[in-house]
Amino acid sequence: MTRTTIAPAETAENTADDVTRVAVSTVIFSLRHDPDRDAPTLVLPLVRRTRDPYEGLWALPGGWLDIAESLDAAASRTLAETTGLAPSYLEQLYAFGATDRSPTRVVSIVYWALLRPDAASTQLIDRTKDAPENVAWFDAASLPRLAFDHNEIVDYALWRLRNKVGYSRIAHGLLADEFTLAELREVYESILGRRLDPANFRRQVENSGTLLPTDRFRTGSHRPARLYRYNQDVELTDRGPLEIRH
Amino acid sequence: MTRTTIAPAETAENTADDVTRVAVSTVIFSLRHDPDRDAPTLVLPLVRRTRDPYEGLWALPGGWLDIAESLDAAASRTLAETTGLAPSYLEQLYAFGATDRSPTRVVSIVYWALLRPDAASTQLIDRTKDAPENVAWFDAASLPRLAFDHNEIVDYALWRLRNKVGYSRIAHGLLADEFTLAELREVYESILGRRLDPANFRRQVENSGTLLPTDRFRTGSHRPARLYRYNQDVELTDRGPLEIRH
DNA sequence: GGAATAGTGTCTATAAGACAGTATGCA
DNA sequence: TGCATACTGTCTTATAGACACTATTCC
Numbered sequence: 001m002t003r004t005t006i007a008p009a010e011t012a013e014n015t016a017d018d019v020t021r022v023a024v025s026t027v028i029f030s031l032r033h034d035p036d037r038d039a040p041t042l043v044l045p046l047v048r049r050t051r052d053p054y055e056g057l058w059a060l061p062g063g064w065l066d067i068a069e070s071l072d073a074a075a076s077r078t079l080a081e082t083t084g085l086a087p088s089y090l091e092q093l094y095a096f097g098a099t100d101r102s103p104t105r106v107v108s109i110v111y112w113a114l115l116r117p118d119a120a121s122t123q124l125i126d127r128t129k130d131a132p133e134n135v136a137w138f139d140a141a142s143l144p145r146l147a148f149d150h151n152e153i154v155d156y157a158l159w160r161l162r163n164k165v166g167y168s169r170i171a172h173g174l175l176a177d178e179f180t181l182a183e184l185r186e187v188y189e190s191i192l193g194r195r196l197d198p199a200n201f202r203r204q205v206e207n208s209g210t211l212l213p214t215d216r217f218r219t220g221s222h223r224p225a226r227l228y229r230y231n232q233d234v235e236l237t238d239r240g241p242l243e244i245r246h
Numbered sequence: 247m248t249r250t251t252i253a254p255a256e257t258a259e260n261t262a263d264d265v266t267r268v269a270v271s272t273v274i275f276s277l278r279h280d281p282d283r284d285a286p287t288l289v290l291p292l293v294r295r296t297r298d299p300y301e302g303l304w305a306l307p308g309g310w311l312d313i314a315e316s317l318d319a320a321a322s323r324t325l326a327e328t329t330g331l332a333p334s335y336l337e338q339l340y341a342f343g344a345t346d347r348s349p350t351r352v353v354s355i356v357y358w359a360l361l362r363p364d365a366a367s368t369q370l371i372d373r374t375k376d377a378p379e380n381v382a383w384f385d386a387a388s389l390p391r392l393a394f395d396h397n398e399i400v401d402y403a404l405w406r407l408r409n410k411v412g413y414s415r416i417a418h419g420l421l422a423d424e425f426t427l428a429e430l431r432e433v434y435e436s437i438l439g440r441r442l443d444p445a446n447f448r449r450q451v452e453n454s455g456t457l458l459p460t461d462r463f464r465t466g467s468h469r470p471a472r473l474y475r476y477n478q479d480v481e482l483t484d485r486g487p488l489e490i491r492h
Numbered sequence: 493g494g495a496a497t498a499g500t501g502t503c504t505a506t507a508a509g510a511c512a513g514t515a516t517g518c519a
Numbered sequence: 520t521g522c523a524t525a526c527t528g529t530c531t532t533a534t535a536g537a538c539a540c541t542a543t544t545c546c
Contacts, residue, residue, distance in 0.1 A: 019313075097317035219517085240402075241342075449500095469543040
């Protein structure tokens, strides 16, 4: 095969038998309304491993990178194949490549994603025909021990989510098209884990220019709240080097 | 060989002949004093390619990932092998994996790094014995056409550097142990590409608690300036999921 | 003494947070 | 009518930026 070098200097040669494999996994966040609590909680889907290593433990959905497939495409594909989910936001998180993270050498390109809480799209499929319950949602704040280094990966994704919600509009990715300011605020509160002043929150988000008021209202409880939608003209967020940045 | 799955669902199988190779490259920034201008300029080292594809073009230093080596270690090793440089700061930038970025399938884990301007460490080595001038420094603002997608990668690294200098202490990585506030300000000005008010800069950086004043002064031009050093107790910056975060 | 750089003081504009107060629907 | 939620107004405090001013050294 043609040797493709990135650097001209002498480098080690990978052999066919002793090769680094590239996997792609995704941490998908969504919000679920907890009847016990007032605020919605962050949840994420995991798949149960049916092979060694870590057979029986829960792991992030993912799969192997195809030879003719970009990393982004592999993330979308493996996500759909293992869970049936199509996220509203998808961004690369980090490449994990410690040598002790798996019995054989695996480099994992990990993505993180957000999912709108539409009933249809949060419906999990289970592609493993004979085993019924191999895909399930978990509370992001209290996960069991996961396979590989996936606990650390989820922690990092959570950190990135909390960080990014402060300076970008990703909260959008967890809401339907139209929403009230209280619903938007609840998204922020769930992610950040603390209450926000409704008055100050309203002012901040209205002055940001990212919201468009509609003339529709959400009724059902006390005074109806105006529904807003996101202003599509404003850049959602930077999600990697391929997006245009100011 | 043992099959290592990340996901339990059916996935494509990599064959021995048709494999994705993992490369590691690094964008290394340093500052060089430009005699024509007042402010130092951002420079980065490139290596000239001696093989196809893109033979003759300049590219980021890097190499193949070894089978028993972490990604971080591979970045340090390939950097040392191709340029002889040991950076003061090293952080993963992004994993690039578009299918058209190289004639054969290559996923590049790209790092970015900072280098202190000590005379010794900015001395480039040239490991390619027969060709004399295969490693050189370039002005980051005016690069020639590079091999692969390396122009875009450098642009992204520059964006990340400019971004990060605003909320972290990475400027430290471009300075010697002791420095004046004017020198620190020049680092910021070079990266951000605009002048900063010396008075406001001083107040900001003094209130941040990251600087320790020494009782030494830099003399040589007009009023001597106090030398400062960084407070090692303060977290330098987040550089990935493996560091401890507040 | 003059020029140049180091360092201080102060004013203003902006934004965040606390919190009182008004508006409007439901029971 | 009372309560819960939506929404508005205002005060305080922290911070960034502009810029005038003082201090110290080199020539």
